[in-house]
Structure formats: structure tokens, C-alpha cells
Amino acid sequence: MPTLRDHIVEVVNAGLREDLKFSFPGESARFNVPDTYHAMLSGLSSLQRNNGKVINLGNMRSTLNIYNVGEALVRRALDEGVESSVDALFKFIEQDYNPCIEVVLLRGIKVPRTFKLLDNVFIASPDSVPSTSLKIFLKENSEKQETFDFMSPTLPVDYTPSAGKPDSVLYRLTSVRPKFFDHDDPACQMFDLDEMNYLKHISELLTIISPSIVINRRSYSELQEGSFLYGVTGRSWQSKYQEAGIGQVHDVTLDELEEFKKTLALYFALPKAKREKLEVPIHRINEAARHDNLVDRAIDLGVAMESLLLAGLEDTAQLSLTLRLRGAWLLGRDFTERKDIYYLLRDLYDCRSSAAHSGKLSKRTKDEARAEIALKDGLPLCARAIKEVIFRGGELTPNFWVELMLGGGK
Structure with missing residues (x-):
């Protein structure tokens, strides 16, 4: 029959x-x-x-x-x-779910091959992403110069000339439930912010590998290739409304990716409350890395370092000294390295203070060169500090700092 x-x-x-x-x-x-x-x-x-x-x-x-x-x-x-x-x-x-792929286009970092960062999360070259529609879209739009072409993934949103093809792509394969919503279901208009920001957090943490370069350009989600309705459902781009940075591209090594993979695993294993405390320094180091203006960089980098190293501080006296001591003991492996970090943090604090109060890096012209060096070296130092806190379990409590500086935190 x-x-x-x-x-x-x-x-x-x-x-x-x-x-x-x-x-x-x-x-x-x-x-x-x-x-x-x-x-x-x-x-x-x-x-x-x-x-x-x-x-x-x-x-x-x-x-x-x-x-x-x-x-x-x-x-x-x-x-x-x-x-x-x-x-x-x-x-x-x-199927009781929709097999989807979430994509974030990146500028400033290239990878040697497709690399698995977490379960179902990968970083790859644009040509290696399992999405034919993305490849076609990039091919058709990468050299477009028209302004106001909001649907292009390659045009900066400030209407400057095309930045061309993205340097790499983060993508995640997911099984999305529920499969359908009714139009009048309030849940239809509600998005899980943790889910929405998952790849955003990963893209911002990429700054730990090589500060000053990684930029989250555009993102979207669609059905995975091979799904029955692939190619006939819509897709919309989410944009970060900033296109700054000096345009450097870092060719990341497999060893760097392996180390970053460990960092990611530990970061997402932290309780949500501890991850939330790291959001400010992670966001601010990304902002600092994008600034061509060194005064703006000084302010954002200063906020990043202070939100890390002054966390849990009850006595607000001697902020600069506390910042220097905590940073030196957190990152320094011996006396010489702690001393270097101590003085670098002193210069960074002076830059941030001067920038915030006078709009200049230094009140004294002779210190301008030293300030520029501090801001250059301060980016990787801040990245190291974020990574170190993640590896130490995200602890930023007063007791953590006391034990660290008394020798009990090593």
C-alpha cells in the first residue's frame, strides 16, 4: 500500500x-x-x-x-x-529544533586553519565557514564602495571605504529550541542575552592573544547549510557601530590558539557573578585597543586596569600605590619583573589621571614619550592581568589581594 x-x-x-x-x-x-x-x-x-x-x-x-x-x-x-x-x-x-549557525566576522586576526575553541565553537578563515550563502555574499559585496549599504558585512558602519573581506570568522553550531513561536507569544520578542552575547564575549576575549587589533565587525545567525529551509529563510546583520583601530593583522599561531582555548574554558566555567565582574575590564581593553587617540586610550586602559586591580578595595586612599602593588604581585614572577610592572603601572595611572583631568597624556612635555611607551606596553600587560585573574578563578575579593601580597596566593 x-x-x-x-x-x-x-x-x-x-x-x-x-x-x-x-x-x-x-x-x-x-x-x-x-x-x-x-x-x-x-x-x-x-x-x-x-x-x-x-x-x-x-x-x-x-x-x-x-x-x-x-x-x-x-x-x-x-x-x-x-x-x-x-x-x-x-x-x-x-525535528523538534532548528539547526542554526551563528557567525561573527572579525578584523585583525588570521588563523592558520579552522580551530575548535569550545564545543561547537570554531574560528576559521572566511572561506572555510560552512555557509555557502556567506561565501557568496562576501564575494559579491567585498569590494563594494557604496555608502549606506547597511546589508553589506564588509562595509564599515561609519560610511568609510570598504574594509574588504573579514580576516577571520567565529562561528557556532547550535540546536535552537523551541522550533516555532506564535506571533502573539511574548517569548517571540524575548532573546536570551547570555546566548546572544556568547560569541561577542569570545570575540572580545581574543584581545588577550594580541591586543590592539581584533575587531568584532558584524554578526548574524541562520540555518545551517544542509537544513531543508537553508537559503529560503531571512537573515539580518547585527553591527558594532565603531570601526577604529590601526588596521594591524595578527597571524595567530596554533600554540596561541591552544592557550586561548584553555582561557576560554576556564572563563566560561566561572560562576556568572565572577564573569560579570570581568566584563568591564574586558570591554575597556577592547575599547582602548581601538583608539587611535592616545588620550582616549589612556582613559579606557586606565579604567580596565583599575576595575581589575582595585576591585574590592575598601580604603580609597593611596589608589595608585595599591594599583601598582597588586599588579606587580599578580603578574611579576620575580623581584625584577615586579619592579618593572610596578613602574609601568605608575606611568599608566599617571596617564589615565592626566587624560581624565586635563585631556592630555602628561602635564609635562618631557614625559610625553614615556607616556606613549606606557600605553603601548600597557595593552599586553592588561591582557595578561585579565588572563591571570581568569586562571585564578576570577577572584577579586579583598581577601584574595591580601593573601596574594602576603605570599599566600602563589
């Missing part, structure tokens, strides 16, 4: 023609859906029940439309055969 699958295969075979595929100049392929396909799909209770509902794609939403289902059916049937297309349709219907 013929099954439902047999019936669908028969309908698709009967209506399939090469001319169902067409395209307009400059656009990707489109597909006509025969009326017999639409009628057959409309008769499937599982599709009819969810027709018009919101498809949950993680950081974005789309809408299920039976015509789009028909487009996917035609496309796959022409590319892979009718049997494969119908099997993919049934798999889509049976």
Missing part, C-alpha cells in the same frame, strides 16, 4: 521541471512552486498547523510559509534528486 512519502515523491516527480529554476540579473537563483506542490504541502497537517508561525533562529526570527517550503522542495529536488528532497522535508517536519 502506498505511503504518504510515496505519494509526495509521486507528486514531486510529476511536476518537476528544469525551468522551475530562474534568476534575475545580479540575483541568486529563485524557484517557482507548481500548484500541485502547494496543494500537497498544504494538506500536510504538521505544516498547516505551523504555517505563518515564527521560525526561531536563535538571534533572529523568520516566518514559516508553505510557499517557501515548496521552494526548498523544488531546489533540493533539482540539485539532489526527488527522493533526497522528500527525505529532507520529512526530517524537517520531525
Whole structure:
């Protein structure tokens, strides 16, 4: 006795023609859906029940439309055969989740190969990301110079000329639930901020590898390649409204990536309250790294260091001295290194204080060169401090600092 699958295969075979595929100049392929396909799909209770509902794609939403289902059916049937297309349709219907890929485009860091950072989280070259739509989009848009092209992932949002192809890409493979929302369901408009910011936190932590260069340019989420509706659901870009930095690109090594992988694992293993205390220094070192203006860099770098090294301080007297001592004991391995860190932190504190109060790096012209050196060396020092705190369990309590400076924290 013929099954439902047999019936669908028969309908698709009967209506399939090469001319169902067409395209307009400059656009990707489109597909006509025969009326017999639409009628057959409309008769499937599982599709009819969810027709018009919101498809949950993680950081974005789309809408299920039976015509789009028909487009996917035609496309796959022409590319892979009718049997494969119908099997993919049934798999889509049976799955209780949407297989999605979340992508963040990066500038300033290149990787030697695709590298796994965490479960289902990878950093790769743009050409190695498992998303044909991204590759096509980058190819078509990387050299565009038009202003106000908000949908291009390669144009800076301040309307300066194209920055070209991203240097690398962070991506995460996820199984998103619930699969559908009703339009009037309040949960449809609610996004899990921790989920939304997951790759953002990773991209900002990349500054630990090589301060002053890594920039999170654009991000989006879509269905994974191979999913039945891949290519027929929408996609929207999220943007960071800043495009600063000196344009350096760091060719990261596998050893650096391995070390960063350890840091990430420890960071996400921290209790949420401890991660939240690290958000300010991580954000501020990223801001400092992007500033071409050294006065702005001094302020942000100073805030980053103070939020780390003055955390839990109850007595606000001698802030500069406390900053220097804590930093020296946190990062210095011996007397000589602690002494160097002590004086570097002194100069950084002076830069930050002068920048905040007078808008200049130094009140004395002769100290200008020393201030510039301190700001250059201060970025990697701050990155080291963030990493060290993560490796020490995110402890920033007064008791932690007392034990550290009395020799009990080593």
C-alpha cells in the first residue's frame, strides 16, 4: 500500500521541471512552486498547523510559509534528486529544533586553519565557514564602495571605504529550541542575552592573544547549510557601530590558539557573578585597543586596569600605590619583573589621571614619550592581568589581594 512519502515523491516527480529554476540579473537563483506542490504541502497537517508561525533562529526570527517550503522542495529536488528532497522535508517536519549557525566576522586576526575553541565553537578563515550563502555574499559585496549599504558585512558602519573581506570568522553550531513561536507569544520578542552575547564575549576575549587589533565587525545567525529551509529563510546583520583601530593583522599561531582555548574554558566555567565582574575590564581593553587617540586610550586602559586591580578595595586612599602593588604581585614572577610592572603601572595611572583631568597624556612635555611607551606596553600587560585573574578563578575579593601580597596566593 502506498505511503504518504510515496505519494509526495509521486507528486514531486510529476511536476518537476528544469525551468522551475530562474534568476534575475545580479540575483541568486529563485524557484517557482507548481500548484500541485502547494496543494500537497498544504494538506500536510504538521505544516498547516505551523504555517505563518515564527521560525526561531536563535538571534533572529523568520516566518514559516508553505510557499517557501515548496521552494526548498523544488531546489533540493533539482540539485539532489526527488527522493533526497522528500527525505529532507520529512526530517524537517520531525525535528523538534532548528539547526542554526551563528557567525561573527572579525578584523585583525588570521588563523592558520579552522580551530575548535569550545564545543561547537570554531574560528576559521572566511572561506572555510560552512555557509555557502556567506561565501557568496562576501564575494559579491567585498569590494563594494557604496555608502549606506547597511546589508553589506564588509562595509564599515561609519560610511568609510570598504574594509574588504573579514580576516577571520567565529562561528557556532547550535540546536535552537523551541522550533516555532506564535506571533502573539511574548517569548517571540524575548532573546536570551547570555546566548546572544556568547560569541561577542569570545570575540572580545581574543584581545588577550594580541591586543590592539581584533575587531568584532558584524554578526548574524541562520540555518545551517544542509537544513531543508537553508537559503529560503531571512537573515539580518547585527553591527558594532565603531570601526577604529590601526588596521594591524595578527597571524595567530596554533600554540596561541591552544592557550586561548584553555582561557576560554576556564572563563566560561566561572560562576556568572565572577564573569560579570570581568566584563568591564574586558570591554575597556577592547575599547582602548581601538583608539587611535592616545588620550582616549589612556582613559579606557586606565579604567580596565583599575576595575581589575582595585576591585574590592575598601580604603580609597593611596589608589595608585595599591594599583601598582597588586599588579606587580599578580603578574611579576620575580623581584625584577615586579619592579618593572610596578613602574609601568605608575606611568599608566599617571596617564589615565592626566587624560581624565586635563585631556592630555602628561602635564609635562618631557614625559610625553614615556607616556606613549606606557600605553603601548600597557595593552599586553592588561591582557595578561585579565588572563591571570581568569586562571585564578576570577577572584577579586579583598581577601584574595591580601593573601596574594602576603605570599599566600602563589
